[in-house]
Structure formats: structure tokens, C-alpha cells
Amino acid sequence: MDGRSPTASSQLLAANQRLLQLRAQAGKRRAIPITAHRSPNTGQRLPFTQLPSHLGWESERVTGVLRRASNRQKDAKTAVEADGSWLTPPERAECPQNAPETPQPDVSGAVKLYPDIALGMLRQEMAAPGRVWLLAHHLDREGRGWLRIDIITRCLTEKSSSLRICGKRQLRNLLRQGEGVFWTRDKTRLWLRSAAKVAYGLGVARLTGRPVAVPVTALAGGIGAARAHLYASFHSSRTKETPQGAQSMPIARDTLAGLSGVGCVSQRTYERRARVKxxxxxxxxxxxxxxxxxxxxxxxxxxxxxxxxxxxxxxxxxxxxxxxxxxxxxxGKHQHRPKGRQKRINRELKDLVMKGMPGNVAEAVDRRALEKVYxxxxxxxxxxxxxxxxxxxxxxxxxxxxxxxxxxxxxxx
DNA sequence: TAACGAGATTTACCATGGGA
DNA sequence: TCCCATGGTAAATCTCGTTA
Structure with missing residues (x-):
């Protein structure tokens, strides 16, 4: 049973609530020294980035954590700037603010995408619900693994929102279509499934290659553009920077069609749209x-x-x-992202495949099976x-x- | 590469039903 | 009675494969 299942017990929900409270309290406690720190010369408040990096409020561990967090923010910003250079300039999203927990959709961000999952979405014709799953992860900034359905609906369907991808009716259809593969749901919440479970649901046996950063603006456009970027993420993952410039190993269109389920004509269209060379x-x-x-x-x-x-x-x-x-x-043009939890995801994925959960185990696609020729x-x-x-x-x-x-x-x- | 057509997707309009 | 969620249907739009 998925730990994020909507059928989770009331104890689990209570524990989750308690965890959120503790997190909020911890956040308040951490916030105090940051805002209270002042320059000894001017007495003015110093932003974190201007503090002497060795201090860490007399804690090496805090220094380390804050430095890593700071670097991550910088990395994400750089990745987005690089990715966004060939897209329309990011706009600020307006999402309804009356709900206290409504996240402000940030269209200037990028979504980490495993290309095998992207190809699985295309192959299984689940690109539309898959896009909702990716955007939902983007909206779930706290990484709780669930989102309120009314918030998703506002952010993805209201005309004033920059993340609008469809109407309410269509979103309901997509939520129904993706249930069991990308999420499970109850009356008010959508419980997002993990990358390993989504990969398994899409018939992917193993995540290979490097994950890439796909700009949110690319996913929030038309479904055609989103599909193009899902397809292009595979090429970006295979692209390597060398002293002679970007390179990748040859791959036949037939092979690509087999991996992605995208025909040759559509491959060319997607390459034009996502600027794959x-x-x-x-x-x-x-x-x-x-x-x-x-x-x-x-x-x-x-x-x-x-x-x-x-x-x-x-x-x-x-x-x-x-x-x-x-x-x-x-x-491809997408920036590579760190592999991060890929090894753990693959271990989980292997367990799922070995368990032989009923379904498409026999059809699971493993890119490693392709013979290396180049x-x-x-x-x-x-x-x-x-x-x-x-x-x-x-x-x-x-x-x-x-x-x-x-x-x-x-x-x- | 462009034109074409079939099929899929998305949207708008409307009807229905449940809850306040 | 009103509001909202849901679903049926038809039309518009989009996607994609085939053909020249």
C-alpha cells in the first residue's frame, strides 16, 4: 500500500498534521537568528547572503545546511535562466490568494524530469495527465506529497493563472485518467505517487541517463509544446558537453519511435518546437x-x-x-540536473518489478537493452x-x- | 515539405442531483 | 431556492500519419 494513499488511517493523518505543526514551529525558531542578525557597524539588518559564511551562528552544521540551501537556490536560478533563454520570458503567475494554503505558482521555475518517465508518458499516451503530475509536483513546494484539489484546480484552470493548461471539466477528466498511475485521490486531496511508482505504472523498468530541467513555461503551454519537451528531454539527457561542443551518440528514428511511441513525422515536429538540433x-x-x-x-x-x-x-x-x-x-537544450535519488528510485523500481504486481511487467522497457554500437x-x-x-x-x-x-x-x- | 483527413482532445452549453 | 459538482453531447481545435 502506498504511504500516501487516501485510505490512510486517521492516526496517519493526525501524525501528518502533527509533523506539519512541528515543521512550522521549527521554521519559526530558525527564522529568528536570520532576521535578528545586524551589522555591527551600521546596526542594519543583514540578509543571509551577506553574512560571513563561516559563522553559521556558531554551528558548523547550520553553516553547512545554509550554504547548501543557498547553492541549491543559485543552481536552480542558473538552470532556469539557461533553459529559459530559448523560451518566452517568464511571467509572474496570478493565482487566487484567498485560500491560506494556496501556493503562488512560480512559472520562472523548472521541473526535474527523468527522461525515461517522459518517454513512458508519451508511449502510454499519458502525456496530458503526466503534465498535471509534473505541475502538481511543482506546486507542492513543501514536498508533502499531496495537494488540495481545489488549489490544483485554481492554478491549472483559472484564466488568470499563468499555469492554466485546461478548463475545469478537462482537469476532472485528466485526474480520472491519471488515477492509479500518477496519483490517488480522495474528496479533497490528490496524493502524488513517487517517481518509482509512476515509472512502474508507465512500464519503465529502470531510470537511465541524466534527469533534465524542463521549464515550467514549456509545460504550461499547449499540450503539443508539452509533448515536444517530454520527447526532447530524452535527447537533452543524452547530450554531453565536450571541449568540441555538445555531442550525442547516433540513434535511429525507428529506435526513437520504439522508445517513445512517437512517429518519424512527429519527431521532426517536436524537434523543431523544442529546438533539438x-x-x-x-x-x-x-x-x-x-x-x-x-x-x-x-x-x-x-x-x-x-x-x-x-x-x-x-x-x-x-x-x-x-x-x-x-x-x-x-x-537537446535542457540543462542536466543532478541524479539525486535516482539510485534509490531504481532500487524501489526493481523491487516493484520483481514483486510482479499484476500488470505490465513483461512489457517493461529497459533502455539498457539497446546494444551499444557508437x-x-x-x-x-x-x-x-x-x-x-x-x-x-x-x-x-x-x-x-x-x-x-x-x-x-x-x-x- | 506541405496538404489532407481521421481520430483524439478540449471546450462550451446544458441538464441533473445533492447539500446547505 | 441557490450553489456547486458532475456528466452528456456537439462543435471546435489539435495531433499525427499518409501521400504526393
């Missing part, structure tokens, strides 16, 4: 001779062509090589080749055409 890749094989030309034509089909090496980049100048087009690489350099490719000389491998030689495409060297096969 597609980079073509070409492989260079053996010197063009009649026998290997026939062999390669048989396996590579229409992708095969002949490349004359005028500059001698492959060997002797003027030799002709067999070359063929490889799948594209995709450079390597960033010859050394890594050679190591793999040494273990399995039969397998066809590629390693990246260089990029050309102002980074528009890359040339790969074939190994084995």
Missing part, C-alpha cells in the same frame, strides 16, 4: 573494391556511397572509400571490439561542415 552522421569503411562494394551494398542498401579522400584524411591521398549514412545525433573515441571502441570482433562498431573521428555532421570510423562487422 539534428546532426547527420556518416561512416567511412574499407577502400572501395568490387567485392566489399557488393557486400556493403547488400547490408547498407541505398545509404551506401563512395567517398574520394582528396586530403588524405583516411590514408593515402586520392583513395576511394565506401561510406554510408548513419542515424542522426540529436542535441563510441566517442577509438580506444573505447577497440576495447569492445577486442571482446567481440563480430560486432559492428563505430567511433567518432571528427566533425565537419561547421558541426552539421560527423564522420565515424567503422570497426568490425
Amino acid at each position: 539534428a546532426q547527420a552522421n556518416f561512416a567511412v569503411g574499407d577502400v572501395a573494391q568490387e567485392e566489399n562494394r557488393e557486400n556493403q551494398a547488400w547490408t547498407k542498401g541505398r545509404a551506401l556511397f563512395e567517398l574520394k579522400d582528396y586530403r588524405g584524411q583516411q590514408g593515402r591521398k586520392g583513395k576511394t572509400y565506401l561510406a554510408w549514412q548513419l542515424p542522426n545525433s540529436y542535441i 563510441y566517442p573515441n577509438g580506444k573505447l571502441a577497440a576495447q569492445k571490439y577486442g571482446r567481440n570482433p563480430e560486432q559492428e562498431l563505430y567511433w567518432q573521428r571528427h566533425r565537419t561542415g561547421n558541426g552539421r555532421f560527423a564522420v565515424w570510423q567503422q570497426l568490425g562487422g
